[in-house]
Amino acid sequence: MKFSAGAAAALTALTLTAGILTAAAADVDAGRAKAQQCIACHGDSGISPSGAFPNLAGQHAEYLVQTLRDYKSGVRKNAVMGALVGALSEEDMQDIAAFYASQPGLFTPVKNW
Ligand code: HEC
Numbered sequence: 750m751k752f753s754a755g756a757a758a759a760l761t762a763l764t765l766t767a768g769i770l771t772a773a774a775a776d777v778d779a780g781r782a783k784a785q786q787c788i789a790c791h792g793d794s795g796i797s798p799s800g801a802f803p804n805l806a807g808q809h810a811e812y813l814v815q816t817l818r819d820y821k822s823g824v825r826k827n828a829v830m831g832a833l834v835g836a837l838s839e840e841d842m843q844d845i846a847a848f849y850a851s852q853p854g855l856f857t858p859v860k861n862w
Pocket residue numbers: 783784786787788789790791801802803804805813816817825826827829830833834845
């Protein structure tokens with residue numbers, strides 16, 4: 750079967766929209782509350798107080814959620830983070846990711862879609 754460029758573009762747009770809608774369902778305020786346990790290392794709003802910990806503020810929500818899933822499943826290995834994410838549900842991870850993504854950060858994501 751042969752797809753036209755238009756159909757491929759429409760499919761891409763649909764996929765991206767679905768991703769954005771999924772992210773929009775996450776609750777930033779709930780995420781802020783759930784991220785209290787992360788402040789010691791990642792700062793109040795995701796700007797880390799020390800170079801030993803990565804900044805999270807302004808990072809893409811999709812990246813943060815996938816990273817937390819990867820720590821939980823063991824795909825990404827780190828003793829500290831691996832131990833912390835064990836108690837987080839999928840909803841917790843979505844909410845926390847939405848909170849950090851909403852914070853002004855050192856990252857400046859380019860909106861190119
Ligand atoms: C005791 C310190 C500590 C605490 C508390 C902590 N983290 Fe981390 N976090 C780290 C370290 C160290 C890394 C880097 C680990 C690595 O190299 O994979 C990290 C990495 C991360 C990353 C990956 C960042 C990237 O750019 O890939 C995310 C996302 C993250 N933490 C989220 C959280 C969340 C959410 C919480 C609270 C539930 C939390 N962290 C609590 C120390 C901490």
